[in-house]
Amino acid sequence: MKLYPRTAFVRSAIVVGLVIGISQALTLWFFARNAYLPGIREYARLTVLQAELAFSSSGEEDARLAQRLAGATGIEVATPDNLHRGTVLLSQPVVSRFREEVQERLREPVTVRLEDSRQPVLWVSAPSFQKQWLRVPMEFFRDYDRYLLLGWGVTVPLLAIIGGLLIARGLNLPLRRLARVALKVGRGEAVPVLNTSIGPEEIQAVNAAFNRMTSDLQQAQRDRALLLAGVSHDLRTPLTRLRLSAEFMQDEELAHGIIEDIEDMDAILDQFISFIRDGADEQPDLENLNELIQEVAGKYPTEQTRFELQDLPRLMLKRLTVKRMLANLIGNALKYGAPPVEVRTAVMENVVCLTVRDHGKGVREEDIPLLLQPFSRGEKARTLSGSGLGLAIVKRIVDMHHGEIRLANHEHGGLLVEVRFPVTGKFVQPESLSAGVR
Numbered sequence: 001m002k003l004y005p006r007t008a009f010v011r012s013a014i015v016v017g018l019v020i021g022i023s024q025a026l027t028l029w030f031f032a033r034n035a036y037l038p039g040i041r042e043y044a045r046l047t048v049l050q051a052e053l054a055f056s057s058s059g060e061e062d063a064r065l066a067q068r069l070a071g072a073t074g075i076e077v078a079t080p081d082n083l084h085r086g087t088v089l090l091s092q093p094v095v096s097r098f099r100e101e102v103q104e105r106l107r108e109p110v111t112v113r114l115e116d117s118r119q120p121v122l123w124v125s126a127p128s129f130q131k132q133w134l135r136v137p138m139e140f141f142r143d144y145d146r147y148l149l150l151g152w153g154v155t156v157p158l159l160a161i162i163g164g165l166l167i168a169r170g171l172n173l174p175l176r177r178l179a180r181v182a183l184k185v186g187r188g189e190a191v192p193v194l195n196t197s198i199g200p201e202e203i204q205a206v207n208a209a210f211n212r213m214t215s216d217l218q219q220a221q222r223d224r225a226l227l228l229a230g231v232s233h234d235l236r237t238p239l240t241r242l243r244l245s246a247e248f249m250q251d252e253e254l255a256h257g258i259i260e261d262i263e264d265m266d267a268i269l270d271q272f273i274s275f276i277r278d279g280a281d282e283q284p285d286l287e288n289l290n291e292l293i294q295e296v297a298g299k300y301p302t303e304q305t306r307f308e309l310q311d312l313p314r315l316m317l318k319r320l321t322v323k324r325m326l327a328n329l330i331g332n333a334l335k336y337g338a339p340p341v342e343v344r345t346a347v348m349e350n351v352v353c354l355t356v357r358d359h360g361k362g363v364r365e366e367d368i369p370l371l372l373q374p375f376s377r378g379e380k381a382r383t384l385s386g387s388g389l390g391l392a393i394v395k396r397i398v399d400m401h402h403g404e405i406r407l408a409n410h411e412h413g414g415l416l417v418e419v420r421f422p423v424t425g426k427f428v429q430p431e432s433l434s435a436g437v438r
Contacts, residue, residue, distance in 0.1 A: 016164030020157040031126060043075075044101030047124055047136050050075045051106070055129050078135040080115070080123045081305055094138070100123060112337070131236040174203045178210060185214050239265060256289070288347060289352060297324040297343070304339035305330065310346045313423055317401060325397040329417055333358035333392065349422075354419040361411035371407055394419075 046069070053066035054077050070076035096291040099112045107127050122136040172296075177194070184191045191214055194207035243262045249255040290309045297305055333341040338359025344355045363371065374397045393415075398405045403421040410416040 011272045013161065013165055013169030016161050016168075018163075020160045024157055025154060037097070040097050040163055041101055043073075043138075044098055044105065046073050046135060047075055047102055048105040050134060051126070051129060053126075054134075055132070059216075068380070074135075074137040080133055080135075095122065102126075128263045156164055161233065169239070169282060171200075171203075174199050174207070178206065181210070185217060230421065235265070235306050243360070256378065274360060276292060284316050284318045286314040287319055288312060288314055288324070289317070289354065292317070292323050293326055293345070293354075297350060299327070300330060300334065301343075304334060304341060306342045308342070308344045312345055312347060312352055315352060315401075315421055318397075321397055321400070325394050328391070329356045329419075330396050333360075333415070333417075336360065350423050352421045352423060354421070356419075357410055358414040360414050362413060362415050365409070368407050368409075371403065391417075 050066060050069050050073075053062045053069065093114055095114055095357075099110055102112070102124060106128065108128060111125045113123040114125060119339045120138040122138060122277075124134045125132070126341065170402055179193065181191050186383070193211050196204050196208045196211065198204070199207075241263050243259055246255045246258040248399055262267065289312050293309065297307065330341055333356055338358030340359060342355075342357045343363075344353075345352050371391050373392060395405055398419055401421055402424060403419055405416045405420075408416050408418075
């Protein structure tokens with residue numbers, strides 16, 4: 001099935017070509033039976049009659065009839081100058097059919113040669129002709145020039161195929177445009193409104209339905225962001241009061257526990273907002289990933305981190321968004337793994353590679369595919385506080401920058417996270433995964 005065409009354009013071309021080819025074949029068959037076959041039979045009968053008058057009779061009357069027949073039809077006894085052994089491919093069916101008709105009437109083998117000139121001529125000989133030849137001008141073939149037939153047989157299907165391809169292209173272009181816009185909708189980008197006044201009615205109906213769908217999705221995204229922002233705002237006010245109250249408590253151990261819980265709740269709210277916004281409001285710029293790593297590393301104790309940074313080309317990055325990604329990677333490694341956390345960068349085959357590894361026990365192999373999903377957490381993480389959005393946010397940021405992320409357990413222990421960014425230059429901008437969400 002690998003040879004089966006995958007695009008509608010190629011399929012349409014093949015279908016149109018097959019239909020036109022079959023139609024042309026049937027037309028040629030009908031044309032041959034109703035135009036050439038009667039002429040071939042008539043000239044075969046006249047050729048046999050001329051052969052009987054010229055070679056089988058000896059009377060003067062037969063000689064006069066042979067001369068009169070030659071004058072009327074052009075079929076006469078003559079000596080060929082130069083004959084081709086082969087036959088032109090397009091004339092082969094005519095020559096073969098003529099030979100069969102003559103042989104059927106003479107009841108002996110017949111030799112037929114074609115003189116391919118401006119006026120095609122058949123030269124006919126048989127044992128009863130006494131080594132002589134009859135010259136048979138193919139006047140019935142003159143009105144149907146083979147080059148004209150060839151041009152008709154090629155030009156008509158070609159024009160029909162071109163017309164079919166133009167029709168297919170007219171249908172494929174709106175579908176391709178719809179596919180491109182659907183990809184943007186999937187990434188959450190703001191998309192232009194599709195034109196509902198051009199194209200067939202079916203395409204107009206699809207465009208109108210797609211416009212309604214994108215409008216509903218964008219409204220749902222705005223409502224979701226507004227709801228989450230409202231919940232975050234409303235929760236932070238009582239959390240602030242609880243923290244102030246806890247600071248005045250006499251039991252310091254209890255107060256410390258309450259404050260830590262409040263800080264965890266506040267961090268979870270921040271992650272929810274980060275997951276929804278994903279840097280949609282930030283403009284990208286050419287940045288050095290090593291510099292961003294060093295800025296983030298300053299927030300962690302030096303004994304808990306190790307860095308091995310090679311020289312890197314500048315990438316088109318959203319600065320604050322990438323720093324959030326780095327903070328999530330290092331923070332997750334310290335929280336759910338064990339120090340030291342090793343951070344390495346390198347350039348391999350036009351790709352900037354960032355690896356973050358902790359020295360913990362790693363995670364179960366069956367949990368690795370789930371770690372990048374929102375609200376999915378490893379077995380060890382279930383005993384600790386958190387939202388389960390850390391690596392999900394990392395994946396969204398990596399996807400935004402056209403990168404790839406891979407997770408695996410290191411052979412010497414710990415979880416290894418590998419992020420690859422293509423060296424795209426300033427002309428390839430990061431994409432917003434939820435543009436228009438405010």
